[in-house]
Amino acid sequence: MSEKKQLRIGLIGYGFMGRTHSNAYSQVGHFFDSEHSVVRQAVCGRDEVNVKAFAEKWSYASYETDWRKLVAREDIDAVDICTPNDSHAEIALECVKHGKMILCEKPLALNGEQGEAMVRAVEESGLPNLVWYNYRFLPAVTHAKNIVAAGELGRIFHYRANFLQDWTISEELPQGGAGLWRLDAAAAGSGVTGDLLAHCIDTARWINGDIVSVSAMTETFIKERVHTATGEKQAVTIDDACAFLARFENGSLAIFESTRYARGHKALYTFEINGEEKSLFWDLHDLNRLSYFDHGVPGDRRGWSSIHCSDGEHPYAGNWWVPGLCLGYEHSFVHELAEFLRCLDDPSLEKRFPDFRHALGTQHVCDAVLESARSGRWVDVKKA
Ligand SMILES: NC(=O)c1ccc[n+]([C@@H]2O[C@H](COP(=O)([O-])OP(=O)(O)OC[C@H]3O[C@@H](n4cnc5c(N)ncnc54)[C@H](O)[C@@H]3O)[C@@H](O)[C@H]2O)c1
Numbered sequence: 001m002s003e004k005k006q007l008r009i010g011l012i013g014y015g016f017m018g019r020t021h022s023n024a025y026s027q028v029g030h031f032f033d034s035e036h037s038v039v040r041q042a043v044c045g046r047d048e049v050n051v052k053a054f055a056e057k058w059s060y061a062s063y064e065t066d067w068r069k070l071v072a073r074e075d076i077d078a079v080d081i082c083t084p085n086d087s088h089a090e091i092a093l094e095c096v097k098h099g100k101m102i103l104c105e106k107p108l109a110l111n112g113e114q115g116e117a118m119v120r121a122v123e124e125s126g127l128p129n130l131v132w133y134n135y136r137f138l139p140a141v142t143h144a145k146n147i148v149a150a151g152e153l154g155r156i157f158h159y160r161a162n163f164l165q166d167w168t169i170s171e172e173l174p175q176g177g178a179g180l181w182r183l184d185a186a187a188a189g190s191g192v193t194g195d196l197l198a199h200c201i202d203t204a205r206w207i208n209g210d211i212v213s214v215s216a217m218t219e220t221f222i223k224e225r226v227h228t229a230t231g232e233k234q235a236v237t238i239d240d241a242c243a244f245l246a247r248f249e250n251g252s253l254a255i256f257e258s259t260r261y262a263r264g265h266k267a268l269y270t271f272e273i274n275g276e277e278k279s280l281f282w283d284l285h286d287l288n289r290l291s292y293f294d295h296g297v298p299g300d301r302r303g304w305s306s307i308h309c310s311d312g313e314h315p316y317a318g319n320w321w322v323p324g325l326c327l328g329y330e331h332s333f334v335h336e337l338a339e340f341l342r343c344l345d346d347p348s349l350e351k352r353f354p355d356f357r358h359a360l361g362t363q364h365v366c367d368a369v370l371e372s373a374r375s376g377r378w379v380d381v382k383k384a
Helices: 016-031 048-057 067-072 085-097 112-125 139-149 192-208 329-345 356-375
Strands: 005-012 036-044 062-064 078-081 101-104 129-131 156-164 211-219 224-226 233-235 241-248 253-259 268-275 278-283 289-294 304-308
Touching: 005 016, 005 067, 016 036, 016 329, 036 048, 036 067, 036 329, 048 062, 062 067, 067 085, 078 085, 085 101, 085 112, 101 356, 112 356, 129 356, 139 192, 139 268, 139 278, 139 289, 156 192, 192 211, 192 241, 192 253, 192 268, 192 356, 211 356, 241 356
Parallel strands: 005 036, 005 078, 036 062, 078 101, 101 129, 156 253
Antiparallel strands: 156 268, 211 241, 224 233, 241 253, 268 278, 278 289, 289 304
16 A cells, blocks of 8 residues: 555634534545545644543544644644634734644635735745635536536626525624624624625635625624623624625626525525526525526527536536435535645646635625725725
C-alpha cells in the first residue's frame, strides 16, 4: 500500500458545522481518491467536558480548550474555523502566522474590511484556503453551473433566489449563546444577509458571474430581545428580513429575498435562472432534482422536465451509490472537501471551490446590500 500524505485537521468549534465537517472528514476518503488522507487530529472548544465528549464521539485524537494553542500546534496542518462570525478574522490571521492552511466557515468575516485583511494575509503566505459555501457542491447545483457555463441558456435575463425560514418569530427567543449568536449583530455581523443570503449570493455569482449593483430593504421585526450574556433586554440590530434587487455584470437582473419570519418555511432555498433558450430551477427541499425547460424542444412536447441528478454522469453522484439513489445535505461538505484535496494533490489544477478571495466578493455584495438598505439608494458593489 502506498503511503499517503497526511492532512492533519484542527477543528475549532463543535456545534452544527463542527459536526457536518467532522462527518466530511470521516467520509471523504471512502468515496473520493486522493494522495492525502484526512486525519482528525484535534478539536477545540471552551468547555472541557463537552469538547472531550465530542473528540471521543467523532474520533479526534486529542482536544484543546484554547484555540490559540490548537493553532500553534506543530502536529496540525490545516485549521477548520467553525466558530461564530466575529472570530473568523482573528483566528484566520493567527493561522497564517503559524503557517496553517485554513478552511473557514461562511460568511468570511463580519465585513469587507476584515475580509480584505484575511485575503491579503492568505495570498501573501500562499497557504491553501477555502470557505464552506457548501450548496455549490450538491450534484443538481453543480449540474446547473455546468449547463450555464456551457452557454446552453443563451443570453441570461433573470436570476431569482429565496432563502426562507421561520424560527425567530417568537419574541421570547433570546439573543446570544449557542446557535442564538445569530441574533446578536456583534457576533454575527448581520442577520439574514450574512447568514442566508450569503449562500444565495455565492451560488448566484458562481453560476451567473459578478453582481455590480444592488438596491435593498431590510426590517427588524422584533426590536428588543433578552441577551443571554446579561439577562437584560437589549436592542436587536440584525436584519430579520432582507430583499434586494441586483444587476449582474452580464446584464441580467436579479431579485433575492430572505427572512426568518416566513411562517411554515424551515429552509426554503430556491433559485431560478431564465435564459433565452432554457430555464433552470432548483429547490433545497428536493435537492437532487434540477428542473429544466428547453425552448428548443418541439412546441407540442415543450415543458418543464425534472432531472433527478443521481446518475453516474451527474456531478459527484458516481462516487456514491447506484443510479437513482439520493444524496443529502451532508454530501455537499464531503464534495467541497474532495475538491480541496484534489487541488492539494495537484495545485496546478483549476480551483472548483470558493477560496477567501471569492468569499470576499460575496462579502462585498452583503456590505453593499446593508449599505443600500441604510441609505435607501442603489449601491455599487466593490470588486474583490
Ligand atoms: N455552510 C453552512 O451551511 C453553514 C450553516 C450553519 C452555520 N454556518 C457558519 O458556521 C459557523 C458556526 O455556526 P454553527 O451553526 O456551527 O454555530 P454553533 O453555535 O452551532 O457552533 C459554534 C461553535 O463555536 C464554539 N465557539 C464559540 N466561540 C469559541 C471560542 N472562542 N473558542 C472555541 N470555540 C468557540 C461554540 O462553543 C460552538 O461549539 C458560523 O460562521 C456560521 O455562519 C454555515
